Amino acid sequence: MGAFGWPHLLIILAVILLLFGAAKLPALAKSVGQSARVFKGEMKAMKDDDVSAAPAPPATPTVTSDAAAPADTSASSGGSADAKP
Numbered sequence: 001m002g003a004f005g006w007p008h009l010l011i012i013l014a015v016i017l018l019l020f021g022a023a024k025l026p027a028l029a030k031s032v033g034q035s036a037r038v039f040k041g042e043m044k045a046m047k048d049d050d051v052s053a054a055p056a057p058p059a060t061p062t063v064t065s066d067a068a069a070p071a072d073t074s075a076s077s078g079g080s081a082d083a084k085p
Contacts, residue, residue, distance in 0.1 A: 020028055 017025065
């Protein structure tokens with residue numbers, strides 16, 4: 001835990017006991033537990049939203065063959081295939 005040890009934690013616990021009193025500690029613990037449960041649920045929901053919102057992997061592009069392309073393109077430009085320039 002680094003700089004905090006058992007003596008420090010006991011002092012913090014004693015201060016909390018003095019501030020809130022022994023009667024309110026169970027309600028405080030219940031409230032902290034419910035808050036942690038809600039926080040955990042919200043974090044899980046955020047992770048689920050991130051996964052569902054992630055873009056799908058791109059589809060592999062289809063490669064067209066050059067053999068399917070027309071061999072003579074001069075006919076499409078308005079000239080005849082037999083005419084010489």
